[in-house]
Amino acid sequence: MSAGGEPYSEALSVAARRAAEWLASLPDRHVGPAQSAHDLAADFNGPLPDRGMPAAAVVEYLADKAEPGLMAMPSGRFFGWVIGGTLPAALAADWLVSAWDQNSGLRYATPAIAAIEEGAGHWLLDLLGLPSESDVGFTTGATMANFTGLAAARWRLLADAGWDLDGDGLAGGPRIRCFVGQERHETIDLGLRYLGLGLPIAVPADAQGRLIPAELDRLLAEGSGPALVCLQAGNLHSGAFDPFDAAIEVARRHGAWVHVDGAFGLWAAAVPELAHLTQGMALADSWGTDAHKTLNVPYDCGIAVVKDTTALRSAMGLHTSYLIPDAEGPGDPFEKVPELSRRGRGVPVWAALRSLGRDGVAAQVRGLADAAASIGSRLADVDGVEVLNDVDYTQVSLAFGDDATTRAVTARVIEDGKVWMSGSHWRGRDVLRVSVSNWSTNTDDVGTAVEAVSSALAAVRAAG
């Protein structure tokens, strides 16, 4: 006997109503959470009751009790870390993905998801100007997208050195020398650690955090053997991009594989006015990005792009008797990501791209950078505010004299709750970091951000 839609309809209606209420609260609510996980433990972390609860009541309970512990991350006034909001088409498509409940690893088993994700993949390669023959895999986030690219690199570099990684493992094989910019995201180190590649060699960076190609050249020349170079599109503190043309030329001369971590910066390539930032980036071998940041699809969604499809499918694929492999050519989704079973997380990407169109993607990314530039230039005019970086992309790092004042202003901004921004540490100083990542951030939100920082500084000075 089939359950049909009936048992679901009431719970789904509650979820839709409560989701709409949450979204409607975003323009006005205090951005930070009102309660801590500790406060909420009594509601969620008691003994599991013996008796069940109707589905609609479970959803209602969740919405009621969780609300005080939610941060308004999808709000246009949220400028913390690098956390995008979610586009309406992407959110709704994500609900459909859950209802469809397709195990998306095999092309044969779920042709619709495969076709949608392949379409999204082709659009992405085109938008970002990456080699059209590349494989595209949909991962949980950029950490795993980078891991995927690095795994393909490891396979290729060892195969070219005559070492059978799959048969013999890493031990006793040639050491892969890994080079990263001094200011890479630390999840690159994590990916290298997952892969057993050890600690990377950090290449010195310039004042904006960009890797210095001459230093890369010098360090590569100090040794020999297989080499892997990780470059970055989008520095967390400055938004800066590594100089791809020069760095990739150096890497090529030393026979290295080049991977680009472009978690939020890869998208600059879709904007004609920003494309100079990613000049030369397409000459790398693999790229990792997030769709849940700059593109604004719901968590969790990252994208791995690898040009050497043999290396990727060798690193990620598997061959068993019960899987029915794709015979037509583009390969199965499971060969391009670490997971076998997974949700159709590329569907919200397709929906986001389709709802925006090529021009809309460019306008969205340009809008984030314009908002950051506006926040940076307006705050630079406020007495006592230092803008520490060149605001070329979506990130602004601010300081207010000494570290103690910067920390006090950061705490005050968060406590006031009109906006939310992260405290961080960059180039030896505490900073207040503004990251513009939400499609819905508008000129009012920019004004609110400028006002929130200025008045927090005034309050700290008055108290000091």
Ligand SMILES: *Cc1c(COP(=O)(O)O)cnc(C)c1O
């Ligand atoms: C966010 C980020 C990552 C990690 O991405 P997740 O989606 O959190 O896994 C890696 N690199 C950079 C530059 C990032 O901004």
